[in-house]
Amino acid sequence: EKGGFEHFMLKEIFEQPKSIGDCMRGRLNAETAHIQLGGLINHLEKLAKAKRIVFVACGTSWHAGLVGEYLFEELARINVEVEYASEFRYRNPIIKEGDFVIAISQSGETADTLAALELAKQKGATILGICNVVGSSIARLTDAGVYTHAGPEIGVASTKAFTAQVTVLAMIAIATAKAKGTIDEGEYRRLLSEMAAVPQKVEEILKLDADIKDISKLFTFASNFIFLGRGINFPVALEGALKLKEISYIHAEGYPAAEMKHGPIALIDEDMPVVFIATKDSSYEKVVSNIQEVKARKGRVIAIINHGDTEVKNMVDFAIEIPTSHEMITPLLASIPLQLLSYHIAVLRGRNVDQPRNLAKSVTVE
Numbered sequence: 001e002k003g004g005f006e007h008f009m010l011k012e013i014f015e016q017p018k019s020i021g022d023c024m025r026g027r028l029n030a031e032t033a034h035i036q037l038g039g040l041i042n043h044l045e046k047l048a049k050a051k052r053i054v055f056v057a058c059g060t061s062w063h064a065g066l067v068g069e070y071l072f073e074e075l076a077r078i079n080v081e082v083e084y085a086s087e088f089r090y091r092n093p094i095i096k097e098g099d100f101v102i103a104i105s106q107s108g109e110t111a112d113t114l115a116a117l118e119l120a121k122q123k124g125a126t127i128l129g130i131c132n133v134v135g136s137s138i139a140r141l142t143d144a145g146v147y148t149h150a151g152p153e154i155g156v157a158s159t160k161a162f163t164a165q166v167t168v169l170a171m172i173a174i175a176t177a178k179a180k181g182t183i184d185e186g187e188y189r190r191l192l193s194e195m196a197a198v199p200q201k202v203e204e205i206l207k208l209d210a211d212i213k214d215i216s217k218l219f220t221f222a223s224n225f226i227f228l229g230r231g232i233n234f235p236v237a238l239e240g241a242l243k244l245k246e247i248s249y250i251h252a253e254g255y256p257a258a259e260m261k262h263g264p265i266a267l268i269d270e271d272m273p274v275v276f277i278a279t280k281d282s283s284y285e286k287v288v289s290n291i292q293e294v295k296a297r298k299g300r301v302i303a304i305i306n307h308g309d310t311e312v313k314n315m316v317d318f319a320i321e322i323p324t325s326h327e328m329i330t331p332l333l334a335s336i337p338l339q340l341l342s343y344h345i346a347v348l349r350g351r352n353v354d355q356p357r358n359l360a361k362s363v364t365v366e
C-alpha cells in the first residue's frame with residue numbers, strides 16, 4: 001500500500017504531480033482559458049464583491065491560508081485575514097455583512113476549525129470550506145466549498161494536502177480576480193498556463209531527491225534550523241520549519257527574511273543552518289542581501305533558487321535549483337524540496353516519520 005516507498009510520507013510527496021493535477025482536473029483549462037469551480041458556482045459573484053475574507057485553520061492548513069492571503073490580496077484586491085482557528089473562536093470576532101469566512105482543513109474534522117466556523121456562521125458570515133475529506137464535518141457545515149481531491153493522506157505530516165490546498169486557493173483567487181476585473185486577460189492566461197505547468201515542474205523537482213538526501217546527511221545532527229522567505233514564500237518558510245520540527249524533532253523557526261535583523265540574526269553562527277527561499281521574484285535582491293548577512297556570520301546556507309542562478313549558487317553552501325514560474329505560484333514548487341529535506345533528515349535520525357510522537361492526524365480535541 002506504500003507503493004514501493006519506505007514511508008507513506010515519501011509516497012505522498014512523490015504523488016504530488018498527480019494530486020495537484022487531480023485537484024485541477026475538470027476545473028482549470030489553460031487552453032480554453034477557463035476556471036470552473038462547481039462548488040462555488042453560486043458564490044463567485046458575491047466573493048468578487050467581498051469586503052473581507054477571513055481564513056480560519058490550524059497548522060499546515062493555516063500556512064496554506066497565509067499563501068491564500070497573498071494570492072487574494074495581490075490578484076483579487078480583497079482584504080484578507082488569516083486566523084488560527086483556536087484564537088478566532090475565543091475572541092469576539094467582528095463579522096460584517098459581506099464577509100466570507102473560509103475554513104481550510106485536510107481532515108475536515110479539526111475541532112477548533114469546526115468551532116470557529118460555527119461561530120462565524122452564527123455571526124452571519126458566508127462560510128466556505130476547503131477540505132480534503134469528502135463529507136467531513138466541516139464540509140457538511142459550510143454553505144459551499146471546494147474539495148482538494150488530493151486523495152487520502154496517511155502520513156501525519158501534511159504534504160500533498162498542503163499543495164492541493166494552495167492549488168485550490170490559487171484557482172479561487174484567479175477566478176475571483178477574473179470575475180472582478182482586477183487582472184487583465186494576458187495576466188489571467190499566463191496564470192492559468194503556469195498553473196497547468198505545475199505538475200510537470202513538480203515532477204522535475206522530485207528528481208532532486210537524491211541530491212537533497214545527500215545534503216540532508218550533512219545536517220542530520222543539527223540541533224536548530226532557521227527558514228527564511230519573503231512575500232508569498234514567507235509562509236513556505238513557516239511550513240518548512242513546521243515540517244522539520246514535526247518529524248525530526250529538530251527545533252526550527254520560520255521567519256520573513258527581513259525580520260532576521262530584528263532578533264533571529266543573534267542566533268547565527270557556524271552551527272546554524274539557514275534555509276532560504278531565494279527564487280527570482282520581486283523580493284529576490286533583498287533576500288540575496290539577507291543571505292550575505294548570514295554568510296558574513298558563518299551560517300551554513302541551503303538555498304532554493306531558480307535554475308541557472310549562479311549569483312546565489314556561488315554564495316551559498318548548497319543550492320537546490322527549481323524551475324521558474326509565476327511569482328504567485330512559486331509556493332507550489334518551493335515547498336517540495338523542503339518536504340524532502342525534512343523527510344530525509346528525519347529518516348536519518350531514525351524517527352518514525354509517518355507517526356511522529358505526540359501527534360495525531362486529525363485533532364478532534366480542542
Ligand code: F6R
Pocket residue numbers: 058059060061062104105106107108109110113156157158159243246361362363
Ligand atoms: C502538519 C499537520 C497539522 C495539521 C493541522 C490541521 O503537518 O498535519 O499541523 O495541518 O492539525 O489539520 P487539518 O488540516 O486536518 O484541519
